[in-house]
Amino acid sequence: MVAAGFIQLEATAIQKRSHMITERTDVVIGLEVHVQLTTHSKLFCGCSTRYQDSEPNTHTCPICLGLPGSLPVINEMAVVYAERVAKALSCSVQRTQFYRKNYYYPDLPKGFQISQYDFPLAINGYLMVDSEGQERRIRIRRVHLEEDPGKLTYRGTIEKAQYSLIDYNRSGVPLLEVVTEPDLRTPKEARRFLNKLRNILEYLDVFDGNLEGSLRVDANVSIAGGQRAEVKNISSYKGVEKALLFEITRQRNLLRRGIHITQETRHFDEARGITISLRSKEQEHDYRYFPEPDLAQVDPEPLVKKFPQQVEIELPDTKRRRFIEQYRISDYLAKVLTASKPLADYYETVAALVDPSAAASWVVDVLQGELNYRGLTLDAFSPAYLVDVITNVTDGHITEKAAVKVIRIVLDRGGTPCEIIDEQALHTAPAEQITTAVKQAIEENPQAVADYQSGKKGALNFLVGQVMKKTRGRADPALTNRLIQEQL
Amino acid sequence: MSHREHIEETLDAIDRSDLNAFITVNYDGARQQAAEADTGELDGRLAGISVGIKDAISTKGLRTTCASQMLEHYVPPYDAFVIRRLHEEGAVLIGKTNMDEFSMGASTETSFFGPCKNPWDLNCVPGGSSGGSAASVAAQEADLALGSDTGGSIRCPASFCGVVGLKPTYGRVSRSGLVSYGNSMEQIGPIARTVKACAVLFEIIAGYDPADSTSLDTPVPRCASSLADDIAGLKIGVPIDFFGEGVDPAVENATRDAIDVLEDLGARATETSMSSLKYALSAYYVQAMSEASSNLARYCGIIYGHRVQRDHDWHRTFSENRASGFGKEVKRRVLLGTYALSAGYYDKYYLKALKARTLISADFQKAFKQYDALIAPTMPFVAFKIGEKIEDPLSLYKVDINTVPVNLANVPSLSVPCGRKGRLPIGMQIIGDKLKEALLFNIAWQFERNTEFNKYAK
Numbered sequence: 001m002v003a004a005g006f007i008q009l010e011a012t013a014i015q016k017r018s019h020m021i022t023e024r025t026d027v028v029i030g031l032e033v034h035v036q037l038t039t040h041s042k043l044f045c046g047c048s049t050r051y052q053d054s055e056p057n058t059h060t061c062p063i064c065l066g067l068p069g070s071l072p073v074i075n076e077m078a079v080v081y082a083e084r085v086a087k088a089l090s091c092s093v094q095r096t097q098f099y100r101k102n103y104y105y106p107d108l109p110k111g112f113q114i115s116q117y118d119f120p121l122a123i124n125g126y127l128m129v130d131s132e133g134q135e136r137r138i139r140i141r142r143v144h145l146e147e148d149p150g151k152l153t154y155r156g157t158i159e160k161a162q163y164s165l166i167d168y169n170r171s172g173v174p175l176l177e178v179v180t181e182p183d184l185r186t187p188k189e190a191r192r193f194l195n196k197l198r199n200i201l202e203y204l205d206v207f208d209g210n211l212e213g214s215l216r217v218d219a220n221v222s223i224a225g226g227q228r229a230e231v232k233n234i235s236s237y238k239g240v241e242k243a244l245l246f247e248i249t250r251q252r253n254l255l256r257r258g259i260h261i262t263q264e265t266r267h268f269d270e271a272r273g274i275t276i277s278l279r280s281k282e283q284e285h286d287y288r289y290f291p292e293p294d295l296a297q298v299d300p301e302p303l304v305k306k307f308p309q310q311v312e313i314e315l316p317d318t319k320r321r322r323f324i325e326q327y328r329i330s331d332y333l334a335k336v337l338t339a340s341k342p343l344a345d346y347y348e349t350v351a352a353l354v355d356p357s358a359a360a361s362w363v364v365d366v367l368q369g370e371l372n373y374r375g376l377t378l379d380a381f382s383p384a385y386l387v388d389v390i391t392n393v394t395d396g397h398i399t400e401k402a403a404v405k406v407i408r409i410v411l412d413r414g415g416t417p418c419e420i421i422d423e424q425a426l427h428t429a430p431a432e433q434i435t436t437a438v439k440q441a442i443e444e445n446p447q448a449v450a451d452y453q454s455g456k457k458g459a460l461n462f463l464v465g466q467v468m469k470k471t472r473g474r475a476d477p478a479l480t481n482r483l484i485q486e487q488l
Numbered sequence: 489m490s491h492r493e494h495i496e497e498t499l500d501a502i503d504r505s506d507l508n509a510f511i512t513v514n515y516d517g518a519r520q521q522a523a524e525a526d527t528g529e530l531d532g533r534l535a536g537i538s539v540g541i542k543d544a545i546s547t548k549g550l551r552t553t554c555a556s557q558m559l560e561h562y563v564p565p566y567d568a569f570v571i572r573r574l575h576e577e578g579a580v581l582i583g584k585t586n587m588d589e590f591s592m593g594a595s596t597e598t599s600f601f602g603p604c605k606n607p608w609d610l611n612c613v614p615g616g617s618s619g620g621s622a623a624s625v626a627a628q629e630a631d632l633a634l635g636s637d638t639g640g641s642i643r644c645p646a647s648f649c650g651v652v653g654l655k656p657t658y659g660r661v662s663r664s665g666l667v668s669y670g671n672s673m674e675q676i677g678p679i680a681r682t683v684k685a686c687a688v689l690f691e692i693i694a695g696y697d698p699a700d701s702t703s704l705d706t707p708v709p710r711c712a713s714s715l716a717d718d719i720a721g722l723k724i725g726v727p728i729d730f731f732g733e734g735v736d737p738a739v740e741n742a743t744r745d746a747i748d749v750l751e752d753l754g755a756r757a758t759e760t761s762m763s764s765l766k767y768a769l770s771a772y773y774v775q776a777m778s779e780a781s782s783n784l785a786r787y788c789g790i791i792y793g794h795r796v797q798r799d800h801d802w803h804r805t806f807s808e809n810r811a812s813g814f815g816k817e818v819k820r821r822v823l824l825g826t827y828a829l830s831a832g833y834y835d836k837y838y839l840k841a842l843k844a845r846t847l848i849s850a851d852f853q854k855a856f857k858q859y860d861a862l863i864a865p866t867m868p869f870v871a872f873k874i875g876e877k878i879e880d881p882l883s884l885y886k887v888d889i890n891t892v893p894v895n896l897a898n899v900p901s902l903s904v905p906c907g908r909k910g911r912l913p914i915g916m917q918i919i920g921d922k923l924k925e926a927l928l929f930n931i932a933w934q935f936e937r938n939t940e941f942n943k944y945a946k
Contacts, residue, residue: 062564062565062566065791066640066786066791067546067564067565067566067791067792068546068552068554068559068562068564068667068786069544069545069546069552069564069568069663069664069665069666069668070566070664070665070670071663071664071699071700072701073649073698073699073700073701074701102781102782102785104785104802104806105802108788109786109790109791110785110786111782111784111785111786111787111788112782139726166698166790168791178895206642207633210654286828286830286831288661288781288826288829289832290778290782290829290834291780292836293671293672293700293779294663294668294700294701295701296701296702325909390642
């Protein structure tokens with residue numbers, strides 16, 4: 001109970017201090033990012049990797065169950081996918097060797113994981129990341145392939161469960177590990193790095209960030225040249241920032257009290273937002289790596305030639321520059337639009353049919369916000385709908401205000417934009433109707449008229465608002481403005 | 489005689505036998521396969537012929553124990569590549585043969601199912617680890633057999649039991665379905681009473697298998713059709729390093745006499761030396777044990793296999809299952825292998841063994857620039873008594889001294905009977921360059937035809 005209380009206190013303290021943390025520059029962060037590759041089959045056997053909706057232990061075979069006498073065979077597409085990522089991260093790709101990482105755990109059917117050690121698939125790359133208005137170069141130490149273990153589930157909580165169940169469907173799914181140099185300085189920067197990495201992986205079509213468990217991160221953190229702590233079990237983008245904030249505060253508190261940081265491995269408890277010590281340096285596993293004798297060395301180059309890329313891949317930075325050039329939109333809008341491939345594709349579909357500049361602000365300023373507010377994705381509002389909405393606005397059939405209303409109603413209740421416009425009678429009011437409303441507004445509000453004439457510009461807005469009310473928002477604001485001024 | 493009658497006789501011989509050559513006899517399956525061979529439903533080069541299978545090779549629906557309590561009740565859901573080949577040729581799988589537990593031994597005494605005995609003297613070991621395969625073939629409890637050879641496990645029992653056995657070039661025969669002991673060195677190979685039968689079985693099981701990444705994508709020669717080729721002019725090297733201290737004079741003499749026979753047939757023999765061989769035994773054991781320590785980590789009683797503990801946390805479950813499921817020798821090798829791979833010892837042991845292996849390979853490559861084949865005693869002595877060496881692991885490891893260099897160098901070696909000491913057979917090995925199995929069969933066949941040492945050859 002004492003410990004729990006302490007944790008509670010620390011967690012509260014962190015929120016108060018989080019703004020300070022980002023100011024300091026003596027923090028050193030390195031990430032090991034594990035992502036599942038979306039190959040059809042597993043890394044060393046023919047079992048399907050699409051296990052998420054399947055019954056437990058239905059995607060298994062003698063190889064991924066590690067039955068006696070079974071041998072691994074490399075999935076060449078996994079090597080090709082990994083090579084694409086490595087190239088996108090500007091790494092040098094090399095002839096590569098698999099190793100056995102030996103440790104016992106119930107989710108590991110062979111008692112070792114086939115991974116890489118010396119001679120990883122790729123080394124020495126980098127990724128440019130925006131940080132506080134400037135671009136920072138985050139070096140990539142290595143990129144390698146390994147197999148995912150199975151998955152343990154517990155009845156109830158991990159502490160109280162009487163037994164655990166093992167599902168080997170995940171066993172052997174290809175994981176790509178990307179290891180950075182300790183070049184990251186803040187939790188926010190770490191999160192940006194991850195977002196950008198995810199973006200690249202999705203652009204390359206080798207990763208599906210929506211799949212549960214498709215991303216796992218270990219973070220190494222140290223302060224002021226001290227010993228590092230490795231935080232394991234981070235499985236979301238937000239989690240990375242949270243775990244790092246906690247860990248940095250924890251270390252700072254210890255340092256402030258004059259306590260040395262010892263090298264250790266810590267576990268991130270996402271629900272509680274804290275890290276817990278798992279083992280000290282002395283208790284570290286000795287993985288007894290040695291070259292996997294059942295697999296020959298793999299040369300990625302001939303495989304890349306054997307499976308050429310079907311379509312030219314445009315990476316986010318290149319796409320952003322093209323958007324600015326081709327669609328004449330701002331750097332800001334281009335950056336937002338290319339921050340995810342589905343969004344960029346969505347934008348281009350719309351921009352092909354309407355004014356690209358209008359399309360950009362409708363997508364970024366309106367649609368994104370409405371979707372995020374409702375926790376929806378782009379699937380909820382097809383590009384054709386947005387084209388309809390924008391066309392109606394530019395043709396003067398509906399006002400911008402009415403257009404936003406249309407989008408909201410479609411998202412909340414369904415239906416097509418045209419149906420909603422008709423149903424809600426949102427067509428822009430005809431000029432004579434506005435003229436009538438303007439006359440009424442002036443007659444009904446002598447005080448406002450007097451205020452306007454005595455120089456109070458705000459009174460004009462009041463009158464415009466009255467006209468809007470009378471026309472149920474369907475009056476064109478510019479026209480209304482002009483008519484009021486003429487009348488007065 | 490019908491195939492069914494032949495198989496009934498063989499099953500009868502097994503039932504009456506004192507050898508303990510089989511762990512599992514495939515009564516129903518064998519009878520059905522023989523009947524199908526009689527009706528012609530099954531045909532092929534091995535139709536109606538009984539084959540004993542070392543119990544380290546996976547057979548679908550037929551338990552595969554590796555002679556360990558750990559796998560006492562394990563029934564594989566798939567066939568090894570070589571078993572599929574045997575089925576394609578109509579073979580009768582007569583049973584699963586006794587062996588040293590997880591192939592760790594040279595005497596077939598470490599089997600959980602009790603030791604196998606030598607058909608020439610029931611007080612002696614048949615050799616190992618494929619002891620049951622060689623003993624069953626020698627005692628006509630099987631027509632042919634498959635063994636596996638990591639450091640001599642086919643050649644040693646072939647030599648002790650007076651039959652013919654081949655360790656193929658590494659990668660020649662798929663290991664898919666062979667329960668791993670020392671992956672980087674082992675091969676499945678044929679055991680038979682005659683050179684010709686051995687050659688036929690080799691042709692059937694050899695060949696590329698994409699399911700084994702170390703399998704060689706090279707055509708397999710028709711070894712059985714070049715048996716009678718003239719061997720006049722062949723250059724044979726006799727490395728003196730294989731005739732060192734501890735070699736029984738009777739064995740040395742038999743081997744030298746055999747070389748004389750080959751010279752009479754026109755071959756030219758020269759003594760040579762391979763100085764790196766002094767590292768072979770240590771290099772072999774370090775490498776085999778290292779690989780074994782990792783290969784055997786999967787046996788923890790979770791998905792399959794021996795399980796005594798299910799009510800505690802996984803540490804205790806794993807420990808108790810492994811402690812009670814493995815025999816003494818297996819535990820010794822797993823512990824030593826774990827040590828050799830540990831941080832701080834890897835360079836001193838594992839890496840050093842790899843370096844020695846490179847030297848040994850280079851020595852063989854150099855020798856094969858000069859010689860077509862090398863000849864040496866397979867074993868330093870004839871079969872020893874059951875119980876004689878089992879309490880002294882080092883003396884048992886040392887019996888592999890002449891067989892392990894071949895595995896380290898990935899080259900093929902064929903053991904053939906070349907003499908006797910009393911009743912007990914003596915074997916010599918003919919070692920060739922990689923992929924030269926056909927030449928080894930050719931030399932052995934010429935030798936067998938011109939001598940009387942092989943009791944079964946006529």
